[in-house]
Amino acid sequence: MTSTQYRVIGSRPVRHDGADKVTGKAIYTADTKLPGMLAGFVLRSPHAHAKVVSIDTSEAEATPGVHAVVTGKDFPNVENKMADLGEGSVNLAYLSSNCMAQQKVLYRGHAVAAVAATDVHIAEAAAKKIKVEYEVLDSVTWVLDAMKEDAPLLHDDLVTDSMGDKAENPSNVPVHLHFEKGDAAKAFEEADVIVEREFKTATVHQGYIEPHAVVADYNEDGRLRIWTATQGSFTARQQTAEVLQIPLGNVLVTPCEIGGGFGGKITVYLEPTAAILSKKSGRPVRITMTRADVFEASGPTPGSFMRVKIGAKNDGTMIAGEAWLAYDAGAYPGGMIGPGCMCVFSCYDIEHAVVDGYDVCLNKPKTSAYRAPGATQVAFATEQLVDELAAKLGMCELEIRQKNAVKEGSRRVDGPVYPPIGLEECLQAVQESDHWNTPLEGPNRGRGIAAGFWFGCGLKSSAACTVNSDGTINLLEGSTDIGGSRTSIAMQLAEVLGLEADDINPMVGDTDTAGYTDVTGGSRVTFATGMAAYEAGRDLQQQMKTLAADLWDCSADEITVGEDGAFTGAGKTVGFKELATELFQAGEHLVGRATVSPECPTNGFGAQIADIEVDPETGKVTVLRYTTIQDAGKAIHPSYVEGQLQGGTVQGIGWALNEEYFYKDDDTMANASFLDYRMPTMLDVPMIDTIIVETGNPDHPYGVRGVGETPIVPPPAALANAIFNATDTRMTELPMSPPKLWKAMQSKQTSE
Amino acid sequence: MAPQSVSEVVAVLSEHGDRAKLLAGGTDIIVQLREGLREADVVVDIKKIAEVTSFKYCDENGLSLGAAVACYNLYEHPQLSKLYGALADSTHIIGGWQIQSRASVGGNLCNASPAADSIPALIALNATAVIAGPSGERSVAVEEFCTGPGRNVLENGELLVSLQIPAQGANCGSAYERFIPRNEMDIAVVGVGSWVKLADDGTIAEAKIGLGAVAATPLVAEAASASLIGKEPTEETFAAAGELAKQIATPISDMRGTDEYRTHLVGVLVKRTLTTAVERAQSS
Structure with a gap:
């Protein structure tokens, strides 16, 4: 598959949105201005945990320039119903009270009221006149403390669901997951060497440069229009409609250009509030978060406590694994513990393993997805233990990984058996790399390696392509473009049709124009929306064959389409553009369309090499050299793949x-x-060097695997291993x- | 408003008291006003006043530095950046180059942050603050200028006009260094300024060390400075001075570092800045 020669795929055309982005013409949410628009300001809790005794908004409402004030009582009651977010799901009652607190505030920054006024300064000054009476409650921000029996309870009605069994008493632990394969206890008895450690990680944020922003315009006819910075316009539409209890079809979400998301712009925070302010005031309302709001009141990724144990035979074969993981969920249930459990041993073929995972509520903002959510934490644990195991066995850290690497047919602890995957190829690339083969010299320096995995999902995507009279194409799709996906999708359409990338005008549609498309997340867009564009191209070719058959007076079956997209039949060969023009002149106009919903994961594996130097007097680490290696299946636009590898690595x-x-003593x-x-x-x-491995994904026409997330998984582990090699400190x-x-x-x- | 003379500023300040704030580079005050950390009815731009915006050096009196002179003037000046190494070091790391094009050393001093980068350097260089007010002019040693985080000795109606920094003879050298977890965009976890004058035999004749971010105000490390006099400039001498400097540090623990770590860094940075200062003295 990788040996196939493509015309467009694998080249590096200039991105379609490039000129707009570098000249400042691209329209972001905060650039959106509507006639009569008001500015919203959200009043937030100063406490980590408190009962809201009363809210008096009278003085704010009487402030000149103020048009509307909302509190939790303006939000409709929603049931405990699960809504699909694309990559994960959410309980609507929790979603609603995360947007606007009802009886309790559960973290500092939790919204308690909002004001719309003629400008943001008036709105802010008025919001500060809102009198909120709090009864401050004990709070908890460390995951193990929150699991204790006497911990302050965030939700009185929350009981632990342990693989279907419900506990009797309420706790802060909504979910206990348990996975096992083989007989881990017995295997540990048979192991020659065992390594075990406890690990902790802090809460971290995606740190996207664009703060959350929204403009909402609630029309007299009940239509709600929303412009927002979102990774998924359709999930934003669904969440907003459900929280407001209005018909889905009444909501139009326009995804604006987005300044980063990394998983943090899937959940809605401001949309329902802005909509209610707009409904009450009869004017469009814009709300933007400050950076402090973003940190305190959007969705960071879990802090964690992990105890992991691995057993191996003297020849280096890992035979037993055990993991006990507790992850922050944040203020509401539904953190990243599931993927944490699935990823902890995802790189190694360990025959016997047992994994327990706990989702834990505590007084921090509700966690959200962040680039391979839940995987970086466990890699930090496992990949260090693998190094320790190698040291105890006198093996090279690369060799032990190669010996135990998962391959086609390996079964993960949560069940799935891998199809063809590329971890062995990535480790081989480490072994052959200039970095690995260049000795690192000098005092206080060390080199570390680590492997990483992320599933990569398929989900639903749509694409429609309208053929212009000159044979160029307008491509309409629904994936918010974060990393150059307009171009990587357009390139796949160009490849199948025999066109150039700039013959395609890709456009990200809103929820009224684009076909249903799940979020830009799960490393899925180039894979799945690219597949939709490919299928839309095939649809177009089918239609053109039928129409050409009429024109050429032959049967459609006689017409073939070549690799170059040219149509051959009735003794002639005609290129795509030529045929499209001919058909247009003959009175035929063409729209190709496709919807896809691939269910298979794309299985992205990677490995990284880090060289560091530690200042022995200050403990400061300088990263000297770094190489990120990843199996992209097939890199559609290698520059964007390299960008994903570098960006993910730097975040890691x-x-x-x-x-x-x-956190301060008061848990703020x-x-x-x-x-x-x-x-x-x-x-x-330093400049992050990249090596793209291409093993080909059999589930995609061009072999694409998702690449966006895996690069953030190995860095903490690779750096920890490097620090150990530099300082002898684990x-x-x-x-x-x-x-x-x-x-x-x-x-x-x-x-x- | 933008008065043309120091006396006009004194009049405005006397009239409005606390409700008037001075604007030099504005890199602190504009942010503070916007974030509601300080409030003002009147903001007085002092950049129209020649003696506040100019600087001059002579071998006898040293450097007279107007309070509103922006940072870049120092580190870009071929002669001054050599003579006042510690000041060049610190002005080079206050914000990025956009900030350095506006922010002034005088403003950095008046803002009175315990972690201000220029203050330990000014202390080490023995700088004096020249203050104008309703009852005329007075001078205060820089180490006496700050009275607490964000507070200074300026009374109602007073403003900082200039800083007077003694001339640097041969055999003088100075350095400032701070520790930050990143390499840019950060506030000193600890900052240390050191100044030395070497005797003809190469021993240390005079020395002064200023410490930042280890107390409510920047400090002079007197015992540490005194311990150097008459000594050979060796690593052991510097380390011993570092130990003495650590004894006066009373830092807080916060997100930038624990008190234990900050105290440890005082020793490290005293040693490192003395090493650089002596190297500069030897090559001057």
Whole structure:
């Protein structure tokens, strides 16, 4: 499959939205202006956990310039019904009270009221006149504390569901997951070497540069129009309609250009509030979050506690695995524990394994997806233990990974058997890389490697292509373009039709114009929406064959379409554009369409190599060299694949070294700004080298695998392994920030 | 408003008291006003006043630095950046270059952040603050200028006019270094400024060390500075000074570092800045 020569696929055309983005013409949500538009301001809880005793909005409502005020009582009662978010699902009652608190606030930043006024300053000043009486409750922000019997309860009606069995008493643990294969206990008895450790990771945020923003316009006829920064216009439409209890068909969501999402712009936060403010005021309303709001009141990814154990035979074969995982859910149930459990041993063929996972509510914002949600945490644990195992067995850390790597036919602990996958090829690429073969020299320096996995999903996508009279194409699809997907989708259509990428005008439609399409998430867009575009192209070719048969006076079966997209029949060969023009002139116009819903995961594996240097006096880590290797199946646009690899890696480096929600004694966040929430700047990372492996995915016409998420999985583990090799200090807690690494090195020196 | 003279500013400040705020580069005050951290009825731009916006150096009196002179003027100046190494170091890392094109050293001092980058450097260089007010002019040593986080000695009606920094003879050298977890866009976890003057025999004749972010105000490490006098500039000497400096540090624990870690960093940075300062003195 990889040996196939393509004309367009694998090339690097300029992206269709490039000029608009670099010249500032692209329209983002906060650029949207409607006549008579008001500005909204959301009043948020200063407490981590409190009962809302009363809210008095009278003074705010009387403020000149104020047009509407909303509180929880303006939101309709919604049932405990699950709504599909595309990649995961949500309980609507929780979703609604996360948008606007009802009886209780569950985290600092939880919305309690909102004001719409003629400008944002009036709205803010008026919101501060709203009198909220709180009864402050005990709060909890550490996952193990929240699991204790005497922990402050966030939800009185929440009981643990343990694989279907419901507990009697309420707790903060909505879900206990349990997976096993083989007989792990027995296998550990038979193991020659066992490694076991406990690990902790801090809550981290996606850190997208564009804060959440929305414009809502509630019309007199009951139609609601929304412009928003979302990864999925259709899920935003569904969530908004359900929370407001209005018909789905009454809501139009227009996805604006988006300044990053990484999983954090799937859940709605502001949309229902803006809609109710608009309904009450009769005017369009725009709300934008501040950066502090984004940190405190959107959806970060879970902090975690993990205990992981692996047993192996003397020859290096891993035979037994055990994991006990507790992940923050945040204020409401439904965190990332599921994928955490599925990913903990996903890279290794371990015959006997048992995994327990707990989803834990605590007084932090409700967690959300973040690039391979739940996988980075467990990789931090497992990949360090694999290194320790190798050291105990006197093996090379690459060799032990190669020996135990999953391949076609390996079964994961949660059940699925892998189809053809590319982890072995990625590890081979490590072995052959210039980086791996260049010795690292100098004091306080170390090299570390780690592997990583993310499922990559299919879900639903649609595409429609209208043929212009000159044979160029307008492609309408519904995937919010975050990483250049307009182009990578258009390239697949261009390839099948024998056109160039710039013969296609891709457009991301709104929910009234595009066919149903799930979120831009799960590394699915180039795979699934690309597949829809491919199928739409095939649909077009079928129609053209039928029409050409009439024109050429032959049977449609006699007409064939070549690799170059040319039609051959009745003794002639005609290119796509030529035929399209001919048909148009003959009075035929063409629209191709397709809907797809592939159910198979695309199984993206990767491996990374990190070289670092530690300042022994300060504990500061400098990343010297970094190589990210990944199986892309087939890279449609290699520059965008490399961009995903580099971006994910840099986010992983930030998570590893400095990023964390730092909580004060009152369980409120101390560092809700980009100053003190330390993401890497361009001066903090070297150029990330990339190696794209292409093993070909049999479930896609061009062999595509999702690539967006896996690159964030290995970095904390690879860096921890590198730090160990540099300092002989094993870091089991994220972030490995200078104060923590210095302290760990000190403790190690003292104990020696 | 933008008065043309120091006396006009004094008059405005006297009239409005706390409700008037001065604007030099504006990189702190505009943010503080916007975020509601400070409030004002009147914002007074002082950049129309020559003596506040100019600077001059002479071998006798040293550097007279107008309070509103922007950071880049120092590190881009071929002579001053050499003479006042510590000040060049610190002005080069206050914000990015856009900020450095606006932000002034005087403003950095008046803002009185315990973690301000320029203050330990000014302390090490023995700078004096020249203050104008309703009752005329007075001078205050920089280490006495800050009285708490965000607070300083300026009384009602007073403004900082300039900083006077002594001339740097041969055999003088200084350096400022801060520790931050990243390499940019950060606030000092600890900052240290060191200044030395070497005797003809190469031993240390005079020294002064300023510490930032380890107390409510920037500090002078007096015992540490005194311990260097008459000593050979060796790693052991610097390490011993670092230990003495650690003793006066009373840092807080917050998201930028624990008190234990900050205290440890004082020792590391005293050693590192002394090393650089001596190297600069030896090559001057």
